[in-house]
Amino acid sequence: MxxxxxxxxxxxxxxxxxxxxxxxxxxxxxxxxxxxxxxxxxxxxxxxxxxxxxxxxxxxxxxxxxxxxxxxxxxxxxxxxxxxxxxxxxxxxxxxxxLYGIRPSGFPEINPNLSINVQVVSEDNETAFLDLNYKHSLDYGKNYADQKRELLKRQLKDTKHVKVLAYYEGEPAGYVHLIQSDDTVEIDDLHVDDEFQKKGIGSALQQFVMSNYPEKIVILIADGEDTPREMYQKQNYQYVGLRYEVLRTF
Missing domain, CATH: 3.40.630.30 (Gcn5-related N-acetyltransferase (GNAT))
Incomplete structure (x- = not known):
């Protein structure tokens, strides 16, 4: 680390x-x-x-x-x-x-939930993944959502980018974007739909990452003043450092 x-x-x-x-x-x-x-x-x-x-x-x-x-x-x-x-x-x-990092062996074991099915996005489930992402992207406006959809389509053709979709009782419920490098895999935009919160979907998505990239260090960033960082700490992610940023909109 x-x-x-x-x-x-x-x-x-x-x-x-x-x-x-x-x-x-x-x-x-x-x-x-x-x-x-x-x-x-x-x-x-x-x-x-x-x-x-x-x-x-x-x-x-x-x-x-x-x-x-x-x-x-x-x-x-x-x-x-x-x-x-x-x-x-x-x-x-x-x-x-x-910034947080974890070796997959340090991630706490979770009890399997048979209602949750986690899959890598492929041609078979691409539409479901894009539609769920589009729904969430609309929070930032239609223009943003349209451009994000096209970006995701391009990334699905790039082996460095891996998209993962979680189903709950057969319904698309959450996803995570993964970015691979030689030594790390970055968790980016882990999102669970509001309808399926507190059902273990976020943990299942992370467990999928840990199981499929056992030799890499898993990294992610969290808002320093938001609650998800507390969840990551409880899941044994190690704090690496912080970075200040400023934004101004017109």
Whole structure:
């Protein structure tokens, strides 16, 4: 776990600009996805440095019809008081995400539930997976949901991306996106439909991951102020580190 960092996470965006201070990621296939279009600072910026990067990204995003700017700060570093005052007074939401990892052998055993059936997404169940994902993506607007559906279709043809669908009593109930690398498998977007909450589906999806990738380290990120992180801690995931981020929408 010592070698893990946020750099192990997959990003959809491509680096379109790099300076001594930051890297800019841009994903033209899905401009509405905040986590694929952002600036990542290599070192903590001063207020003047942040304002210069901010002005650049606002202009760049507005030229591409985007209504947000997002910035990631270096792992484990929180903006100082001067920068935090500037951010909060200019409409930014300051949050932090936590990175967790686990070796599959450390995941607690769960009692099999015969009502739950977990499958890798293939041609046979692709439509059910896409429809359930689309339903949840509509929370962010139809434009987002349409673009996400097309992205998922492309990823289903990429062996690095594995999509897993869980059924409860024959009904599509939850899913998880997995991203493979040489040493890790990343759990991304684990989601259980509201109708099927508290039935063990989230645990079953994770157990599927642990059983199918026993030699890899399983990694994921959790909102540092949200309750799922407490569940991961109880499931023996190890805390690796945190990263602060800010978002401003127009």
């Amino acid at each position: 010592d070698n893990l960092s946020f750099g192990n996470l997959h990003t959809l965006g491509n680096v379109v600009k790099e300076t001594e201070l930051y890297r800019q990621f841009h994903f033209p296939e899905m401009l509405v996805m905040y986590d694929a279009n952002y600036i990542e600072f290599k070192k903590m910026p001063s207020v003047p440095e942040f304002k210069e990067a901010e002005e650049y990204l606002i202009n760049f995003h507005q030229a591409h019809g985007q209504d947000h700017v997002k910035f990631y700060f270096p792992d484990g570093e929180k903006p100082d008081s001067n920068l935090e005052i500037y951010l909060t007074s200019n409409g930014y939401e300051l949050d932090f995400m936590e």
